Amino acid sequence: MKIKADTGRCIGAxxxxxxxxxxxxxxxxxxxxxVLDAEPSADVAPAVNRAVQLCPSGALSVEE
Structure with missing residues (x-):
């Protein structure tokens, strides 16, 4: 899992x-x-996916 963040799209919510x-x-x-840890361990994957879903600007995404 690798987290991608588009800081240009982020609204700072x-x-x-x-x-x-x-x-x-x-x-x-x-x-x-x-992003403090772009490749977090698998045990936090559900929380990462939740954070991506909650992002109101759609600035976050995950690559498997």
């Missing part, structure tokens, strides 16, 4: 950070998504 703070953060400059 922070749903990803609220869902999985060990994988996602927000930039101090503009609040856009920062």
């Amino acid at each position: 922070g749903m990803c950070v609220l869902t999985l703070p060990q994988v996602f953060d927000q930039s101090e400059d503009d609040g856009t998504v920062v």
Whole structure:
């Protein structure tokens, strides 16, 4: 699993950070998504998928 984040599309809602703070953060400059772990372990895959679904701007995606 590899997480992709389109920071140009991100609106800084922070749903990803609220869902999985060990994988996602927000930039101090503009609040856009920062991926802390682009290839997280399989045990957090359900939470990663949930964060992708919750992203209101569709800035997050996952490659298997």
